[in-house]
Amino acid sequence: MERGRVLEATEVYARVREVAGHGSDEEAAGVVRRVLRSLARSVPGHLCGRLAQGLPAELAVELEDACGGDPLVEAQGFIGPLVNVMDVEAGYDQSLGGLDLSAVYADDDASRWVRAVFAVLKEAVDAPTRDEIERHLPGEVAGWWREAGGEGA
Amino acid sequence: MPETARGGGAAGGAPGAARPGGGGANGGTARVTPKDFDSEHRPTWCPGCGDYAILTAIKKTLADLGIAPHQVMIISGIGCGSKLPDYIHANGFMTIHGRPLAVATGFRLANPEMTVLVVDGDGDAYGIGGNHFIHTCRRNINLTHIVQNNQIYALTKGQYSPTSEQGFVTTTSPDGAPERPVLPTALAFAAGATFIARAFAGRPQHMVEVMKEAVRHPGYALVDVMQPCVTFNKLNTYEWYDQRAYDAAAEPGYDPADPVQAWERVNQWGDRIPIGILYRTVRPTYEEGVRALQRHGPPARWTERDLPGEVWDAMVEAFT
Numbered sequence A: 001m002e003r004g005r006v007l008e009a010t011e012v013y014a015r016v017r018e019v020a021g022h023g024s025d026e027e028a029a030g031v032v033r034r035v036l037r038s039l040a041r042s043v044p045g046h047l048c049g050r051l052a053q054g055l056p057a058e059l060a061v062e063l064e065d066a067c068g069g070d071p072l073v074e075a076q077g078f079i080g081p082l083v084n085v086m087d088v089e090a091g092y093d094q095s096l097g098g099l100d101l102s103a104v105y106a107d108d109d110a111s112r113w114v115r116a117v118f119a120v121l122k123e124a125v126d127a128p129t130r131d132e133i134e135r136h137l138p139g140e141v142a143g144w145w146r147e148a149g150g151e152g153a
Numbered sequence B: 001m002p003e004t005a006r007g008g009g010a011a012g013g014a015p016g017a018a019r020p021g022g023g024g025a026n027g028g029t030a031r032v033t034p035k036d037f038d039s040e041h042r043p044t045w046c047p048g049c050g051d052y053a054i055l056t057a058i059k060k061t062l063a064d065l066g067i068a069p070h071q072v073m074i075i076s077g078i079g080c081g082s083k084l085p086d087y088i089h090a091n092g093f094m095t096i097h098g099r100p101l102a103v104a105t106g107f108r109l110a111n112p113e114m115t116v117l118v119v120d121g122d123g124d125a126y127g128i129g130g131n132h133f134i135h136t137c138r139r140n141i142n143l144t145h146i147v148q149n150n151q152i153y154a155l156t157k158g159q160y161s162p163t164s165e166q167g168f169v170t171t172t173s174p175d176g177a178p179e180r181p182v183l184p185t186a187l188a189f190a191a192g193a194t195f196i197a198r199a200f201a202g203r204p205q206h207m208v209e210v211m212k213e214a215v216r217h218p219g220y221a222l223v224d225v226m227q228p229c230v231t232f233n234k235l236n237t238y239e240w241y242d243q244r245a246y247d248a249a250a251e252p253g254y255d256p257a258d259p260v261q262a263w264e265r266v267n268q269w270g271d272r273i274p275i276g277i278l279y280r281t282v283r284p285t286y287e288e289g290v291r292a293l294q295r296h297g298p299p300a301r302w303t304e305r306d307l308p309g310e311v312w313d314a315m316v317e318a319f320t
C-alpha cells in the first residue's frame, strides 16, 4: 500500500461503493464525507493536514471544520452520523427480550462502510502518518483502520 | 488533585447535619477515575446513539470533580436514556415515567450529603414530567438535571415528543406535529431556574465542561443535551445539530449572569442554537429554606436518639 497520485473524488466514491456495496455514487459520497468529518473530530489538526494533502480538494475541505480532535469522541460517536442516515426502522435493543424482528445490525453496516473509506484514505498518507492516525482513533475504530485495505477491506 | 464539587450545604448546624461540601474531594482518599464508574452491564442502545457520549461525559465529570461512586445518586425515569443508571457503577434509582425530579427532591432532602443527578429524556422531563420540571426550577433544589433531548419518544419507537419540531412526521403525527415545541431553556428561565445550559452529544469534551459547572452550581442546574436518536429521528441528526450549535461563551460580550442577554439566548432555536452556559445566578436553595432540616438535620443522619421510640420502631420494622 504505497502513496500514488491523488485520486479524483469520483474515483474515491466508486471504490467505496464497490467495497461497501452502496446503491449509488451519491450514497457512497455521503458516507465518505461523514467518515472524513468523524475522523477530523478524532485526530489532531496536523494529521488532518497531512491527510488533506493526499485528497482531492472537495474532500479535503471536509477535514477543515471539525479539525483539532476531541479526545472524548468514542467509537459510537464516530459512527453516529453514519447510522443517523441509514435507512433503518429500528436498531436492535436486547432489552426488548431479544432482537427486534425489523432490526438491522447497524453497527455491522457502519463498520463495513467505515473500513471501505479507510482503505482509500490510507493510501493518501505515508506509513508513519497511518500509524499516528491509528493511535488517535477511538476503540474498535482504530482496529478498522489497521485492518482496512487488507483482505475484504 | 480533583477539582472541587459544590457543597450539599443544606443543613448546617443541626445535630447530625450534613457536611457542607458533600460530594467531591472523596474524603481525601484515592483518586477517582472514569473507570471507577464502569458497570458490568453493556448498554443496549443502538449503535451510534448519542446516549453513549452522555454516559461517558457523566463518568468523566464525576471523576474530574473527585466524586466517588458511593457519593453520587443518579435518578432516572423511563425511556432509552433513562436506562443509564444500569450502565454506570454508582447509586441509582430508575423511577416511573416523568417522576425522577419528584423522587430526587425527596432523596436530596433526606440525604443532602450526596451529589444528585437526574437523567431523563425529553418526553420524561418536559412532557409527562413537565409539572415537576417547572416546580423544581422554581424551588431551586440542589441537583443537576441532565436531559437527553432527542426530540422524540425513542423507547416506544418514534412518537413525537414535546420538543419535536412543528411539522415533524412520526407515527403519532402522520400529517406532521401540529404543535409548537416546548423550548426547555426558555421555560426553565421563566420558571426561575438559576442555572440553564445546553450541550451537544457530538461535542463530548465541551459537554463535560458544561456538566462540571452544573454539578458545582449551588441549586437546580439544567443541562439540556441535544442527543441524536440515530434510529427514530432522521431530522435532528448529528449533522443537523452540528451545523447549528455554536458556543455561547465565544460570543463577544458574553455574560451568563446578565438576565437580558440570557433571555435572548434561552429563546434562540433555529438556524443557530447556543450551547454552553446560557444563564447562571445564585439564589438560596430549597434545602436552605426547610426549617425542619436546620433543626433536626437530614433523615439520613438520624439515629435512635433523634426520634420518639415508637417512630423509630416503626421505621425499623418498615425497612428491615
Ligand SMILES: Cc1ncc(C[n+]2csc(CCOP(=O)(O)OP(=O)(O)O)c2C)c(N)n1
Residues within 6 Å of the ligand: B078, B079, B080, B081, B082, B097, B120, B121, B122, B123, B124, B125, B148, B150, B152, B153, B154, B155, B156, B161
Ligand atoms: C405513565 C407512563 N406512560 C407512558 C409510558 C410509555 N413510555 C415509556 S418511555 C416513553 C417515552 C420516552 O421518551 P423520552 O422520555 O423522550 O425518552 P427516550 O426514549 O427518547 O430516551 C413512553 C411514552 C410509561 N412507561 N409510563
Ligand code: SF4
Residues within 6 Å of the ligand: A091, B044, B045, B046, B048, B049, B050, B051, B080, B081, B150, B154, B155, B228, B229, B230, B231, B232
Ligand atoms: S432508539 Fe434512539 S435513543 Fe433509543 S437507543 Fe436507539 S438511537 Fe438511542
Ligand SMILES: [Mg+2]
Residues within 6 Å of the ligand: B079, B121, B122, B123, B148, B149, B150, B151, B152, B153, B154, B161
Ligand atoms: Mg426522547
